[in-house]
Amino acid sequence: MAAKGLGILGSGRGSNCRAILERIRAGDLCAEARVVVSDVVDAGILEIAREFGVSQVYLPPGNFRTRLSTESELALVRILRDSAVELVVLAGFMRVLKRPALEAFPHRILNIHPSLLPRFPGLEAWKQALVAGETVTGCTVHYVDAGVDRGEIIAQREVPILPQDTPESLHERIQIAERQLYPAVIAELCD
Ligand code: GAR
Numbered sequence: 168m169a170a171k172g173l174g175i176l177g178s179g180r181g182s183n184c185r186a187i188l189e190r191i192r193a194g195d196l197c198a199e200a201r202v203v204v205s206d207v208v209d210a211g212i213l214e215i216a217r218e219f220g221v222s223q224v225y226l227p228p229g230n231f232r233t234r235l236s237t238e239s240e241l242a243l244v245r246i247l248r249d250s251a252v253e254l255v256v257l258a259g260f261m262r263v264l265k266r267p268a269l270e271a272f273p274h275r276i277l278n279i280h281p282s283l284l285p286r287f288p289g290l291e292a293w294k295q296a297l298v299a300g301e302t303v304t305g306c307t308v309h310y311v312d313a314g315v316d317r318g319e320i321i322a323q324r325e326v327p328i329l330p331q332d333t334p335e336s337l338h339e340r341i342q343i344a345e346r347q348l349y350p351a352v353i354a355e356l357c358d
Pocket residue numbers: 177178179180181182183184258259260261279280281289290291292316342345
């Protein structure tokens with residue numbers, strides 16, 4: 168079976184990216200990471216790409232805070248196409264993708280979000296769940312559409328909220344679940 172070409176996008180430390188690259192290296196995820204792209208010049212995710220020998224690109228995002236400029240998004244599409252990317256994996260990419268990327272990769276962009284969507288889209292979803300007094304939260308893998316943390320849900324994993332949880336301890340446990348769920352979902356889609 169031919170390995171699927173992945174393009175991984177992230178803005179942060181890249182623990183989900185590391186989990187995916189480790190599963191590929193272990194041979195139980197039939198995919199090849201073709202490029203890692205970040206809108207943050209010193210993001211940990213770029214360092215992880217270097218460590219795994221995956222080509223990595225810093226993409227200057229332009230002047231907006233929550234999305235890429237049109238030029239930047241067109242550049243992103245070019246990078247992904249030139250790298251023969253078939254599936255785009257958002258791993259902590261903190262900008263909303265718009266038409267250029269959505270039209271170039273229809274139904275081929277995945278995201279992971281730290282809540283049980285549609286509950287708590289947006290920033291710091293684990294804090295939102297704590298403040299709301301929930302007893303269970305979790306993480307969601309979904310296809311990306313033009314909304315924020317919206318789009319067809321593919322899989323979810325529940326994480327209990329413990330009485331002594333702080334935002335940090337809860338986020339850490341959600342991330343442990345993310346690092347199991349995301350590579351497993353990608354493996355299934357690649358099959
Ligand atoms: C993850 O918890 C991911 O769910 C979240 O960013 C974190 C990235 O961590 N994404 C979102 O909130 C998207 N709305 P990582 O850089 O260690 O993978």
